[in-house]
Amino acid sequence: MANLELTTEEPACADNGVWLTCIECSETFAPFDDIRYTCDDCDGLLEVRYADLPMWDDFNGRGVWRYSAALPVDSGVSLPEGDTPLHNVPRLEEDIGVSRLRIKHEGMNPTGSFKDRGMTLGVEVAKRVGVDRLACASTGNTSAALAAYGGRGGMETLVLLPQGKVAAGKIAQASLHGARILEVDGNFDTCLDIVQDLAQRGEAYLLNSLNPFRLEGQKTIGLEILEQFRDEEGEYPDRIVLPVGNAGNTAALYKCFRELVESGAIESEEVPKLTGIQAAGAAPMVEAIENDWEDTERWEEVETRATAIRIGNPVNAPKALPGIRETGGTAAMVTDEQITEAQRDLASEGVGVEPASAASVAGLRKLREEGVVDSDETVVCLTTGHLLKDPEAAAEAGVAPEPVSGTTEGVLDHLEAN
Numbered sequence: 001m002a003n004l005e006l007t008t009e010e011p012a013c014a015d016n017g018v019w020l021t022c023i024e025c026s027e028t029f030a031p032f033d034d035i036r037y038t039c040d041d042c043d044g045l046l047e048v049r050y051a052d053l054p055m056w057d058d059f060n061g062r063g064v065w066r067y068s069a070a071l072p073v074d075s076g077v078s079l080p081e082g083d084t085p086l087h088n089v090p091r092l093e094e095d096i097g098v099s100r101l102r103i104k105h106e107g108m109n110p111t112g113s114f115k116d117r118g119m120t121l122g123v124e125v126a127k128r129v130g131v132d133r134l135a136c137a138s139t140g141n142t143s144a145a146l147a148a149y150g151g152r153g154g155m156e157t158l159v160l161l162p163q164g165k166v167a168a169g170k171i172a173q174a175s176l177h178g179a180r181i182l183e184v185d186g187n188f189d190t191c192l193d194i195v196q197d198l199a200q201r202g203e204a205y206l207l208n209s210l211n212p213f214r215l216e217g218q219k220t221i222g223l224e225i226l227e228q229f230r231d232e233e234g235e236y237p238d239r240i241v242l243p244v245g246n247a248g249n250t251a252a253l254y255k256c257f258r259e260l261v262e263s264g265a266i267e268s269e270e271v272p273k274l275t276g277i278q279a280a281g282a283a284p285m286v287e288a289i290e291n292d293w294e295d296t297e298r299w300e301e302v303e304t305r306a307t308a309i310r311i312g313n314p315v316n317a318p319k320a321l322p323g324i325r326e327t328g329g330t331a332a333m334v335t336d337e338q339i340t341e342a343q344r345d346l347a348s349e350g351v352g353v354e355p356a357s358a359a360s361v362a363g364l365r366k367l368r369e370e371g372v373v374d375s376d377e378t379v380v381c382l383t384t385g386h387l388l389k390d391p392e393a394a395a396e397a398g399v400a401p402e403p404v405s406g407t408t409e410g411v412l413d414h415l416e417a418n
């Protein structure tokens with residue numbers, strides 16, 4: 001079973017108080033000397049570990065790099081990213097029936113998704129280890145972020161996408177930012193298998209969330225939520241609800257909380273309950289939570305309109321499942337109809353998100369109706385990508401344009417008649 005206990009005891013391989021630890025066998029490695037994504041000995045997932053864990057006073061500035069004291073490097077290839085809004089949605093809050101509901105809209109990052117937080121760090125580490133070609137498998141957003149940050153860093157980028165299953169906005173971004181785009185005859189999980197093989201063969205530097213440095217950047221979502229919520233609401237939220245695909249964010253948020261507890265910045269009772277939501281057609285994490293499994297079982301067939309989370313083999317499950325369990329959270333699945341309904345609900349409050357993002361709100365509504373979430377809870381829902389990422393889904397969920405003649409009278413007649 002994964003050992004996620006933190007220690008600040010510095011091994012000899014540490015570089016400036018930073019090292020990598022295997023969460024399965026506890027082997028430690030120097031952070032930047034060689035390229036590795038998993039443990040040399042047992043192939044377990046790696047985590048970045050620190051000799052010094054920061055307190056709130058150690059943070060200053062804005063965005064991801066405000067939190068450099070909690071990160072393995074102190075600056076990165078930046079566009080800049082982070083510092084996203086924590087929206088109030090009073091009508092939705094009342095309708096769902098919780099004491100407080102805030103929406104952390106990660107779609108407001110430079111390329112329109114939370115992936116930018118991981119890329120600012122991951123691309124910087126890639127530069128430090130001296131690679132020139134970056135690669136990822138992607139359901140779309142990772143490829144857009146990699147293309148933009150790789151481009152900014154002056155590096156070659158290669159992205160593998162599941163053919164016909166990536167939203168138009170995301171392909172357009174990857175394309176214009178200059179990535180070489182390979183459309184694979186297979187789903188995201190197949191793309192990730194291939195890109196992992198390419199990385200092992202030294203063909204490219206892997207920037208999927210298997211890369212432990214990317215998750216360090218995504219940890220700042222948790223730091224921002226806690227600071228913003230505390231400053232505006234006077235306490236930390238009871239629960240954070242998020243969409244789950246490869247379970248990178250779930251793993252990153254749990255690491256954020258573990259480090260804050262370890263440093264003494266928050267009490268363990270203050271850790272929000274991590275609540276992961278998947279689409280019903282791609283829900284291996286929900287299956288693992290419901291059956292109390294130690295790991296997920298790969299789903300070969302996956303399908304959902306929320307293409308960003310159309311994933312059957314969440315590689316970060318060994319880090320994320322304990323996060324959901326240890327924080328007292330849960331996991332739930334929602335239908336595509338529930339996702340579309342939540343996308344409309346958010347849009348009616350002015351918050352434009354892509355389908356996968358709306359899964360968090362759809363899941364909260366479902367769990368509230370089932371009584372799993374209490375009416376007196378304070379909740380933050382994470383929305384991970386911008387509405388314009390998937391214009392087709394937005395248009396289908398929205399209202400259809402009405403053709404009218406090109407005269408004022410014609411417009412008035414139409415308004416009166418309909």
Ligand code: F0G
Binds near residue numbers: 247308354385
């Ligand atoms: N929401 C959006 C909009 C995403 O793009 C993703 C993942 C997730 C949620 C799931 O996050 O993997 O941390 O659980 N997108 C990846 C990609 C897989 O390739 O863009 P996770």
